[in-house]
Amino acid sequence: MVEGEKERIMRRSFAIFAGLALVAAFGATACGGSDEEKTTTQGTTQGTTSGAVSLEQDDFYFQPTTLEGEAGKPLQVALKNEGQASHTFTIDSLNIDQTVKPGETMTVSVTPKAGGDLPFYCRFHKASNGMQGTITVSGGGSSGATSPSATKSTSGGGAGGY
CATH class of the missing domain: 2.60.40.420 (Cupredoxins -  blue copper proteins)
Structure with missing residues (x-):
């Protein structure tokens, strides 16, 4: 493989990865609950009102x-x-x-x-x-x-x- 072709493949791979990460981030946001429901990672505290x-x-x-x-x-x-x-x-x-x-x-x-x-x-x-x-x-x-x-x-x- 020539050097220019390697660089093009790397850029394309990065663009695909970045696009997938963006889709995953939007998907996670769309699946979130209402403002009343808040969760955090295990072991931390996050308040929720009545x-x-x-x-x-x-x-x-x-x-x-x-x-x-x-x-x-x-x-x-x-x-x-x-x-x-x-x-x-x-x-x-x-x-x-x-x-x-x-x-x-x-x-x-x-x-x-x-x-x-x-x-x-x-x-x-x-x-x-x-x-x-x-x-x-x-x-x-x-x-x-x-x-x-x-x-x-x-x-x-x-x-x-x-």
């Missing part, structure tokens, strides 16, 4: 690990188990303990009565893997909630809807 939030459960972490809510306003937490093991969404002070099987989606409604921190965790993996997080509730006093409710549906797993 309303509807998504919480991924995987082997063995929650993503995001911090949610934000307001006292007296319902927070619909859509749990999606992306892992290979069953996980729980447990808040001891509110008597919430929902098991979510692999590939399953469940929504838990939490309405804090007062401000403070509401720790949540997976009963199966908190001690061994530190699978836990916090709902930071704005308002006064200590936290509480009205009767929690949960609905669930099974899905084929994967990243559908994310």
Whole structure:
């Protein structure tokens, strides 16, 4: 191969790669959720306000690990188990303990009565893997909630809807 031909092939390869990267970036942006839903990489915290939030459960972490809510306003937490093991969404002070099987989606409604921190965790993996997080509730006093409710549906797993 002559030197000019090598350079042309390299430029063409770079242009194809750059085009694919651009398409992937636009595709990821188009698949993003609403402004209410925000996620970050594992181990970091990202807040989400009262309303509807998504919480991924995987082997063995929650993503995001911090949610934000307001006292007296319902927070619909859509749990999606992306892992290979069953996980729980447990808040001891509110008597919430929902098991979510692999590939399953469940929504838990939490309405804090007062401000403070509401720790949540997976009963199966908190001690061994530190699978836990916090709902930071704005308002006064200590936290509480009205009767929690949960609905669930099974899905084929994967990243559908994310």
